[in-house]
Amino acid sequence: MLAFRSEAHVERWCEQTGLEQGAAFPLGTAWRLADAWYRDRLSRSWRRRTPLEAQAVFEDLGLTGHFWKLG
Numbered sequence: 001m002l003a004f005r006s007e008a009h010v011e012r013w014c015e016q017t018g019l020e021q022g023a024a025f026p027l028g029t030a031w032r033l034a035d036a037w038y039r040d041r042l043s044r045s046w047r048r049r050t051p052l053e054a055q056a057v058f059e060d061l062g063l064t065g066h067f068w069k070l071g
Contacts, residue, residue, distance in 0.1 A: 003027065023067040032061055 004010045007024065014021050036057050040046055049057070051070045058068045 001030065023063070023065070025063065029061060029063070033057075033063070036061065 002013075004013065004024075010021060010024055013019075055068075055070050058064070058070075
């Protein structure tokens with residue numbers, strides 16, 4: 001994950017590196033994703049999410065589109 005100041009900054013970086021742009025979203029969304037993903041990670045009852053459960057986390061946060069599809 002890389003942090004950028006703006007969409008224009010992302011575009012310049014992609015042009016300079018020759019890499020295709022992946023998903024771009026605000027830092028607040030990254031924070032909410034980290035919270036949702038790791039909130040219960042240290043619990044004794046923790047278990048790995050199924051692909052359907054992981055997809056639901058993404059969709060609940062508005063992370064949709066090809067990049068976020070899990071198959």
